[in-house]
Amino acid sequence: MMAPRRMETKPAIFCLKTLLLFYSFIFWVTGVILLAVGLWWKFMLGPYMLLISNSPSQAPYALAGTGAAIVLFGLFGCFATCRGRPWMLKLYAVFLSLVFVTEVIGGISGFIFRHEIKGTFLTSYNEAVMRYDGQDDRSLAVDGVQRRLHCCGVYNYTSWLSSVYFPVGGIPASCCVTFADCSGADMKNATLAARKIYRQGCYELVVSFIDSNMGIIAGVTFGIAFSQVIGMSLACCLSHFISTNQYEMV
Incomplete structure (x- = not known):
């Protein structure tokens, strides 16, 4: 009975691994973009930030740090998917959940405190x-x-x-x-x-720009945040299939 079940599960495992690898690659790309934006913000927009606050802004460091962390965990996600270790996949899912919570809090805070x-x-x-x-x-x-x-x-x-x-x-x-x-x-x-x-x-121009683009910025932020739910679901499903021994990874 176990052999047929394993044969039936094999396509599902292959599909999940393919989707998770693709997702991890996209996740890694977003990390590279965030890292680049953080560095660009620091070195190119640094002087303009003095017009918003009298003290140096920590936002570029936070953005670059988040991007660097996403780059590392995106690579870890690819590695965990290829190795098929349940604990690695669960750790990857936990990190995605942390990123999700951080992005949602950041998006809500920016929208609430825009005034x-x-x-x-x-x-x-x-x-x-x-x-x-x-x-x-x-x-x-x-x-x-x-x-x-x-x-x-x-x-x-x-x-x-x-x-x-x-x-x-x-x-x-x-x-x-x-x-x-x-x-x-x-x-x-x-x-x-x-x-x-x-x-x-x-x-007036700056405020007009903020008002006209706030909806787009919020939409992109929440869209990226909720994409983490897909990654968490894929990682948890793959971990479940492997941990229940329905398919023996090669």
């Missing part, structure tokens, strides 16, 4: 504009935001009129629509400068 994030950005960005000197990291970050988003000031260019920089240097050149058309004298004259600079404030 606090906007408020923090408003306070920090306004402070950076008021204390702008054109040289420190926060000032360079403000210039970068204004150039890339084609905006000026917090709500509009009038934010610069009350800054400590305006009496000395006027409105920063990063607000200019055409750099060659902006002279130092023009930037110190609010009436003349208003004709040559971006009229929209940076805060």
Whole structure:
């Protein structure tokens, strides 16, 4: 009776192993992406994070660390699937469950506290504009935001009129629509400068971006999180089949 049962189980085991190997590969790829995004965030977006918080953000390290852990456990998942050891598969399932819980908590927290994030950005960005000197990291970050988003000031260019920089240097050149058309004298004259600079404030653009993309970000986050359920199910099913000795692994 055992031989027919083993023959019947063999296709199921093969199918589960194939699906779990494919899933583990995709899982490994997501880890590589998270690691790359974390490093990119740290080295490319680091200065801009000073506009959100006065203290260095730990988010890039958390993202890169999570990505590195996923890369390692993705490889472990492939190894566990090929070896067919129940304890390895169960350990893999436990890790997937931890990733699932972490992603769900992170997604919910980001969605709930999005208004606090906007408020923090408003306070920090306004402070950076008021204390702008054109040289420190926060000032360079403000210039970068204004150039890339084609905006000026917090709500509009009038934010610069009350800054400590305006009496000395006027409105920063990063607000200019055409750099060659902006002279130092023009930037110190609010009436003349208003004709040559971006009229929209940076805060409105950033908040609009957050609001318009929050649904997409949340959907992708929860989609990735719930994909861990598939991996957990596959790992547990394969472990069950092997541990009940219905099929003798070669």
